[in-house]
Amino acid sequence: MKRTACRVASLLASLMAIAAAGCQNSSAPITSPRIEASVLMHQQMLQEDRFGLPAIATVFIPTDLRDAYNLGSPSGDVATFKSLIVAKLMAFGQDAASANALASALSPDVQPIDLSQPSNFLNGRKPSDDVITAELHLIFGSNAALNDDHVDANDAPFLTTFPYLAGPHVQ
Amino acid sequence: MSRKVVLTLLLVAAAGLGVTRFITASDHKDSMLLAGDPAADIADIYTFRSPTNPANVVLAMTVSGFIPPSEASTTFFDPNVLYQWKIDNDGDAVEDLVMQAFVTGTGGHQVMHFRGPAKASELGSTTRVIEGPETATVAVSNTATPIAATRNGMTVFAGVRDDPFFFDLVQFKKIIAGQATSFRNPGVDTFAGTNVLAIVVELPSSMLGGTKLGVWGSTSRPQL
Structure with missing residues (x-):
């Protein structure tokens, strides 16, 4: 009506x-x-999805809380999700202090950027930034088997001018 | 196979093995709300200082992942979805400004409309279109030639592009499933050759009200 x-x-x-x-x-x-x-x-x-840092929701938010996360706001992340991130990082083998420090960097789930500095993940995110390898390093440290997926760049070169993203693959 | 189906399989496999999920892909949800709703499913968000003008910042959002080449020109934005960037410029993780985008039109004749950056009338999980004039509009690009429009110092684009995300998701799935113990070298980009719908805005950083920002993206639909 x-x-x-x-x-x-x-x-x-x-x-x-x-x-x-x-x-x-x-x-x-x-x-x-x-x-x-x-x-x-x-x-x-009503919000359906949200996105701050790549992979954070997928990695750290349990499936049964995923809808709650998607519907939520970054201002509630520390209270709701930080302890889950700490627990998961400790399950990956990190000590409590480093897990807590990393969890603080990952919550609230926003993409931080200082515009007075060059943009490189985690200071903002450029399309060319190898965010997966950066995050694998954060999570797996020096474990060489798991800390790099060895895909270092996009399959198509990014444009140097607006809109920066490469053109579509077409038939 | 859609991006979401791939990820759902991954998550199911991981859960079945009792293996903790580490990383799947950038943000490809197994959420029930987003299942079957690729147009509202954010694949990635990018925020970076403009390579062509250091006084500008670029905001990019990709949705509707895993568009095959055969569907590049026939996959469209959803007019019932409000695409937003939310910008915190004082460090409290609450949006001070929002940048909104939404399409009108159907098929190959869509126009993307932009409003903001401006204060939102509602904060958090509910939202409304900002009252007042549009700050920019652009025809949605359905081909390899990008259509851009500039108004009020803001340059905008919306349309199909190569998925900028890269990750050896296939090998990662094998690791999760216990079929491999390490990544391969060189890896293989699972997202190679696939497309997304992208929205890109370049605007003067001064319009965002600060130098240190926290940026996130959201998609919203009218409540039923």
Whole structure:
């Protein structure tokens, strides 16, 4: 019922915008952006997924808490998830002090960046950063069998200019 | 096979063996809410200082992983999903500003609309589209030639690109399953040759209200 009402309101807003545009005199040409109706307007939305540091949720958040994590906010991460991260790191063989230090760096789950410094994971994240190997090193330390997946770069070269990501693979 | 199916298999295998999951892929969830909802499933988030202008910062988000070449031009954003970057600029892990993106249109004629960076009317897990004018719009790119648009000092892109993520997920699965004890060298990039839907924004860092930021991405849908 509420959604229907909102859609009607949204439609009305669009019609009014069209009408208003039609009333403009010729000395005031219509400028972009065009007003386009989005189904999202005036609706409350609920978060489905969130993402801060690569792999953190997948590695450290237990499956039965995954939806709670996805629906949650970083401001609650330390209280809700840090102890789980510490426990898992200790299960991987880290001592309590280093596990706690690493868990503090990983929660809250946001991507930290200091823009006054060059961007390199964990100071931000560039597409070319080998984040998996960096994280394997963090977790497995000097265990050479597991601390590097030996995939060091993307399969397609990144662009040096916007939008930076490589073009799609097409048939 | 979709990215999610691969990861679900991995997680099931790991659970079945009683092996603790270390790392699967970047963020490819086995969440029930996200199962079957690739358009809302964030694959990766990137935040970096612009290589072409040190006064700018680049925000990138990828969703809908494992798009094969045969579907590169026919996989689209979902008009019912709000894509957001949330930016904390005072160190409390609460968003001070949000950057929003959403599409209108269907098929190969989608337009991505951007609002913000601006204060959000609601914080945390519920959200609304920011009131007021759009800060940028761009036609969604369905081909190898990227369409970019610049307005208000902000340059934006949305469309299909190569998946920038790289990882030997296949070997990792073997390790998890007890079929291997180490990575191979050289490794093989499981994500090679696959595509994602990407949204990229380059904007003046000054618009984000600080030098030290915490950035995260989210996807949201209207509540039923």
